[in-house]
Amino acid sequence: MSNTISIRKGLNIRLVGEATKEIKEVPVSGTVGVSPIDFHGLTPKMVVKEGETVLVGDVLFFDKKKEQIKFVSPVSGKVKEIVRGEKRRIMNVLIEADGKQDAKKFTVKNVNDYSAEEMKSLLLESGFWSSMKQRPLDIVADPENKAKGLYVSSFDSAPLAPDYEFVLNDEMEAVQKGFDALSIIMDGKVHLSSKPSSSFTKIKGVTHHSFDGLHPAGNIGTQIHHIDPINKGEFVWSINIQEVAAIGKFLASGCVDASRKIALTGSEVESPAYLNVTRGTVMGSLVKDFVTGENVRYISGNVLTGDRKGLTEYLGHHHNQISVIPEGDEYKFFLTSGWLGHGFDKFSNSRLFPTFLLPKSKKFRLDTNTNGEERAFVVSGELERVFPFDILPVQLTKAAITNDIDGMENLGIYEVAPEDFALCEYVCTTKINIQEKIRQGLDLIASECM
Amino acid sequence: MEPHFIKGGKYEKWNPLFETLATFAFTPKLVTTKGTHIRDGVDLKRTMFTVVIALIPCLIFGIYNTGHWEMAVAEGNRDIPYFAEMGAKFLMGLTIVLPVVVVSYGVGLTIEFIFGMLRGHSLHEGFLVSGMLIPLTMPADVPLWMVGLATAFAVIIGKEIFGGTGMNVVNIALTARAFLFFAYPTSMSGDKVWMSGLGEKMNTNAADLDGFSGATALGDLASFMSDKATVAGEAVQSNMAVQNFSNEYGAWESFMGMIPGSIGETSTMACLIGGLLLVITGVGSLRIILSFFAGGFIMGLLLNAIGGNPYLDLPAFYHLIIGGFAFGAVFMATDPVTASQTATGKIIYGFFGGFLAIMIRVLNPAYPEGVFLAILFMNVMAPIIDHYIIQANINRRLKRLKTA
Numbered sequence: 001m002s003n004t005i006s007i008r009k010g011l012n013i014r015l016v017g018e019a020t021k022e023i024k025e026v027p028v029s030g031t032v033g034v035s036p037i038d039f040h041g042l043t044p045k046m047v048v049k050e051g052e053t054v055l056v057g058d059v060l061f062f063d064k065k066k067e068q069i070k071f072v073s074p075v076s077g078k079v080k081e082i083v084r085g086e087k088r089r090i091m092n093v094l095i096e097a098d099g100k101q102d103a104k105k106f107t108v109k110n111v112n113d114y115s116a117e118e119m120k121s122l123l124l125e126s127g128f129w130s131s132m133k134q135r136p137l138d139i140v141a142d143p144e145n146k147a148k149g150l151y152v153s154s155f156d157s158a159p160l161a162p163d164y165e166f167v168l169n170d171e172m173e174a175v176q177k178g179f180d181a182l183s184i185i186m187d188g189k190v191h192l193s194s195k196p197s198s199s200f201t202k203i204k205g206v207t208h209h210s211f212d213g214l215h216p217a218g219n220i221g222t223q224i225h226h227i228d229p230i231n232k233g234e235f236v237w238s239i240n241i242q243e244v245a246a247i248g249k250f251l252a253s254g255c256v257d258a259s260r261k262i263a264l265t266g267s268e269v270e271s272p273a274y275l276n277v278t279r280g281t282v283m284g285s286l287v288k289d290f291v292t293g294e295n296v297r298y299i300s301g302n303v304l305t306g307d308r309k310g311l312t313e314y315l316g317h318h319h320n321q322i323s324v325i326p327e328g329d330e331y332k333f334f335l336t337s338g339w340l341g342h343g344f345d346k347f348s349n350s351r352l353f354p355t356f357l358l359p360k361s362k363k364f365r366l367d368t369n370t371n372g373e374e375r376a377f378v379v380s381g382e383l384e385r386v387f388p389f390d391i392l393p394v395q396l397t398k399a400a401i402t403n404d405i406d407g408m409e410n411l412g413i414y415e416v417a418p419e420d421f422a423l424c425e426y427v428c429t430t431k432i433n434i435q436e437k438i439r440q441g442l443d444l445i446a447s448e449c450m
Numbered sequence: 451m452e453p454h455f456i457k458g459g460k461y462e463k464w465n466p467l468f469e470t471l472a473t474f475a476f477t478p479k480l481v482t483t484k485g486t487h488i489r490d491g492v493d494l495k496r497t498m499f500t501v502v503i504a505l506i507p508c509l510i511f512g513i514y515n516t517g518h519w520e521m522a523v524a525e526g527n528r529d530i531p532y533f534a535e536m537g538a539k540f541l542m543g544l545t546i547v548l549p550v551v552v553v554s555y556g557v558g559l560t561i562e563f564i565f566g567m568l569r570g571h572s573l574h575e576g577f578l579v580s581g582m583l584i585p586l587t588m589p590a591d592v593p594l595w596m597v598g599l600a601t602a603f604a605v606i607i608g609k610e611i612f613g614g615t616g617m618n619v620v621n622i623a624l625t626a627r628a629f630l631f632f633a634y635p636t637s638m639s640g641d642k643v644w645m646s647g648l649g650e651k652m653n654t655n656a657a658d659l660d661g662f663s664g665a666t667a668l669g670d671l672a673s674f675m676s677d678k679a680t681v682a683g684e685a686v687q688s689n690m691a692v693q694n695f696s697n698e699y700g701a702w703e704s705f706m707g708m709i710p711g712s713i714g715e716t717s718t719m720a721c722l723i724g725g726l727l728l729v730i731t732g733v734g735s736l737r738i739i740l741s742f743f744a745g746g747f748i749m750g751l752l753l754n755a756i757g758g759n760p761y762l763d764l765p766a767f768y769h770l771i772i773g774g775f776a777f778g779a780v781f782m783a784t785d786p787v788t789a790s791q792t793a794t795g796k797i798i799y800g801f802f803g804g805f806l807a808i809m810i811r812v813l814n815p816a817y818p819e820g821v822f823l824a825i826l827f828m829n830v831m832a833p834i835i836d837h838y839i840i841q842a843n844i845n846r847r848l849k850r851l852k853t854a
Contacts, residue, residue: 308487329480331476331478349492373473373478373480376616390843409844412847
């Protein structure tokens with residue numbers, strides 16, 4: 001076991017509404033949605049038509065540019081609608097679930113009997129590959145690339161994030177099996193980063209790393225940077241630990257199981273807990289028994305990187321968490337709760353607010369107000385305090401904003417994903433949407449340099 | 451009320467003004483749209499306002515100090531007790547300083563509003579600080595029209611043509627100071643401008659004021675060197691001058707700021723109180739402040755080692771407590787827009803700022819004070835310092851690629 005890497009540059013945003021360690025079952029019902037939008041840069045090509053019947057694991061659409069990458073149905077039922085947006089872009093594939101969860105049967109054999117190619121095509125065919133992400137660019141991994149490593153984080157350090165040790169407590173065998181399968185397809189190493197003394201350190205056949213400290217210690221980007229940073233021309237892959245477990249289960253049974261345990265969290269949730277749900281379930285059915293307040297924001301994912309969803313929209317593919325926080329769309333008088341207020345109600349990384357004087361146990365109920373208007377970069381040294389990379393965050397962001405390709409390449413765009421900048425965006429006085437700027441920079445790099 | 455001011459409303463053109471006032475009174479109801487759903491409480495208004503608060507000790511002390519020296523001039527006695535008739539002195543000071551502050555804010559904010567309306571955005575907060583810094587760098591006797599002219603020059607040429615708050619290359623307040631220094635040198639230096647009323651009195655009533663010097667400590671240092679010590683022999687000359695100087699300006703008086711000088715600069719104590727607030731809140735960079743003092747002190751020591759005239763022999767610590775050194779270190783050099791932005795860069799920037807300030811002060815006879823010139827020079831150099839820091843980061847990455 002290697003030495004523990006402690007992340008000191010970062011920030012744990014202490015929010016109210018952590019999930020208690022109990023799991024509530026949410027049966028599959030109604031309509032579920034599979035959205036190509038969840039996979040950045042994907043151009044889908046439909047396989048099914050409206051009205052067709054599908055089983056769990058049946059292919060719904062595939063990637064037009066990389067036809068091997070398939071996207072499958074999480075439920076059995078009937079394709080209800082293919083929702084299209086501007087320029088007929090496919091926004092969502094809606095499936096009316098029949099509740100039976102009949103699954104397509106894949107033929108599986110003993111994990112060790114697979115060759116790398118066989119395993120890869122099995123994962124592609126069964127839709128698991130769609131959860132595999134690639135850096136640079138933070139998109140679905142291209143199976144034709146040679147990756148120098150596969151990175152998995154066994155913990156999530158984001159605000160109110162689910163505790164995978166609890167979630168996967170009785171699925172350790174499946175996790176081990178999943179890792180066995182993934183090792184087969186990898187030429188490079190499989191890296192598993194855990195907290196010190198985590199039960200995931202018992203997993204065999206992987207290279208273990210130990211991380212602790214402040215968020216983003218659990219982010220894959222932080223871990224890659226401290227283990228073996230990405231250089232231009234290299235590729236690394238990463239996948240969520242729950243997906244590894246799901247791959248393990250799939251290889252045991254031959255059936256795709258799209259159920260995931262997610263944490264329902266946030267200050268507006270009455271009794272935050274874990275839910276056992278199916279991917280793509282409509283948000284309303286997940287939160288209806290737990291949220292009574294109006295004027296709240298439903299977020300699929302965590303408060304830093306998640307997507308805003310309406311009650312009739314669907315749980316995002318990559319998300320293992322729902323956060324519900326109050327909307328902040330009201331004026332705040334400057335002396336009471338506005339910009340010149342006492343500030344005990346605000347959580348700030350800046351010592352302009354008394355947050356740093358308060359005990360670490362104090363938790364906050366934060367709303368979506370931006371707490372100020374957008375401005376130019378004035379304050380310096382602010383982003384660097386929450387950015388544990390040997391990368392200059394302001395300079396890289398500015399290069400992204402100005403479409404400076406050379407600048408971005410030199411300053412390390414290949415190593416980062418928008419989520420790495422989430423904390424920067426949170427603390428920044430300018431209120432600029434930094435994650436969006438980085439994503440635009442990555443898109444430019446994708447079209448010009450890859 | 452709002453509907454009148456939004457696009458298409460009756461007073462659409464006045465929207466920037468409305469928005470400025472509305473967002474001052476109420477944090478707007480803007481919510482996050484993309485990216486993180488929550489945001490830190492901090493914003494530029496609070497940041498800038500904190501600097502204004504940090505300037506208050508300097509302002510209050512400056513008002514009192516101005517009043518004190520005005521009274522000294524009125525009575526024709528440089529040695530009247532410092533802590534007497536405080537109320538009267540404060541009021542006298544207020545009548546001089548307040549108009550300067552009003553003119554600075556009035557002219558600056560008007561110009562900012564005009565640019566805001568042309569560009570269709572509300573007032574950006576940068577001038578809240580500049581508007582306070584400008585009066586504090588002025589001599590007490592400065593004519594108000596000069597303050598207005600300098601402010602206008604600084605805001606338009608120093609800032610707005612570059613795009614406004616956050617875009618300027620050099621410090622706004624120092625631009626105003628430099629403008630006056632070079633355009634109207636007689637009103638900005640010499641020994642008549644630092645005490646209100648002195649110049650006038652000297653002209654009309656010179657006999658009464660025989661032997662009354664209105665110079666600053668730095669101005670006096672120059673004159674001690676040239677005449678007061680000439681009676682002594684060559685060998686003891688410079689020592690005597692330093693002796694005379696420190697009799698006139700005790701370390702404690704200088705540190706507290708009970709000496710003539712620009713309105714807000716004299717009290718190192720007040721600057722350090724403000725500096726403490728800036729460092730605690732994280733608004734001012736401790737790196738810059740400390741390295742600025744270190745640079746000045748080391749230059750002072752170097753000059754002591756050479757020695758030979760009172761300037762060179764003045765104990766190094768004295769340099770840090772007279773003139774505008776502390777004020778520059780705490781409030782001017784730390785301006786985040788014009789300083790270096792990288793952590794290492796800040797140390798280099800601050801060090802050379804202080805180093806050059808003392809170098810100019812001592813080695814250039816034409817400029818009794820070098821702090822503002824040194825900081826302006828380092829403002830211009832800051833991007834170059836940052837360039838090398840950034841290049842070092844890039845090279846680390848390239849090296850990794852080659853060894854990989």
